[in-house]
Amino acid sequence: MFKMDCHQPAGSFKIRGIGHVVAQHVAAGADHFICSSGGNAGLALAYCTAALKARATIFVPETTKPSVHQLLASYGATVHVAGKVWDEADKAARDHCAAEGAVYVSPFNDPVLWQGHSTLVDELAFQIERPDAVVLSVGGGGLLCGVLQGMHKHGWSDVPVIAAETKGAESFAAAVAAGRPVALGGITSKATSLGALKVSDEAFRWTTRHPIHSAVVTDQDAFTSCLTFANELRVLVEPACGAALAAVQHGNFPLDKCNNIVVIACGGNAVSAGALCEWATHHSA
Incomplete structure (x- = not known):
């Protein structure tokens, strides 16, 4: 869902x-x-x-x-x-x-902010049964921290989270690989809303307290997934959100045993139908 x-x-x-x-x-x-x-x-x-x-x-x-x-x-x-x-x-x-x-x-990067974001899970806990996995996009890590806070509040502490980023903005993946938050040399992804050079310390600390799987997708996969989302649901989202969509569609982690997957369509404003088509066409060339 x-x-x-x-x-x-x-x-x-x-x-x-x-x-x-x-x-x-x-x-x-x-x-x-x-x-x-x-x-x-x-x-x-x-x-x-x-x-x-x-x-x-x-x-x-x-x-x-x-x-x-x-x-x-x-x-x-x-x-x-x-x-x-x-x-x-x-x-x-x-x-x-x-x-x-x-x-x-x-x-x-603010505990009060994370508390506000955690209301997303308060709603999910009311709306659905316990999920098998949660998929979301990661930039600086605010959504990740808030969602994890909410998941632990509702007893979903063993439900895996897929943390999706685009190549060229993968600060969370870089932190996981290095064993600590590290700064990227620059942002080269077109998903600029994900463009924090360094993920927050708290987002990285969650890797020791919760099963989190890093997924890095290409800009092209994010664009294509945004187009699919628009065609099938008639809803526009920007490539930063497309990272989470693409992680499900193109990811290399096993979701075949997951029947109830929550994908957070986090939104975005820097998008139009014309822009999505142009991005996808340009990057497929």
Whole structure:
């Protein structure tokens, strides 16, 4: 089954954790929030601050599409472009946050954020029987940490998780191979929403507490899986989400004995039907 967080307000699962963080700080009197984002975290923050009548400033890397800039602005957010990759945008966001006295909102590395993301599993536990496996995409590791927290809360501590990434953005796979979080030399994948050079420490620590299988797919497989998803379900998701879809379709781990698989369709905004067709055609050439 698919957990369709692509239908969340602002287009992705990110609103779960970021909404939880923002609501707590607004209740304490905060009115200005700053985050770094490849797009989806920023859109979640912009949506939440607009709803709660607060301000949002978003730092994005140069790879962020103009359509995402427009969406951020439509929610009233201030947008700054900083650096070639997310990590450089994040440094600029933190520096600006210190100067402004605003609240920094991490896109993936905050226990309060993980608590918000864990509500996804609260819903699953109500909706379905215990699954045989859970498949999700990994960027910095926020979704992974939240889902695992929720799984342990509901007694699913031995249900394997497939952590999917695209080649060229596989920071979790690199950490597993090295035995510790390590920084990639750069991001070469077109799934830029997965583009954290280094996975969070907490995401890696979960490998000692839970059965997690790393799956790295190609951009082409992610694009193709997004097209299949669009054709069969009439729903658009971006390549970052396509990594999880492709892990099921093209993965090299055994799922043949799994009858009840949950695939988290995490969403994404940097996508259109034309863009998906163009990506898939270009990479199949």
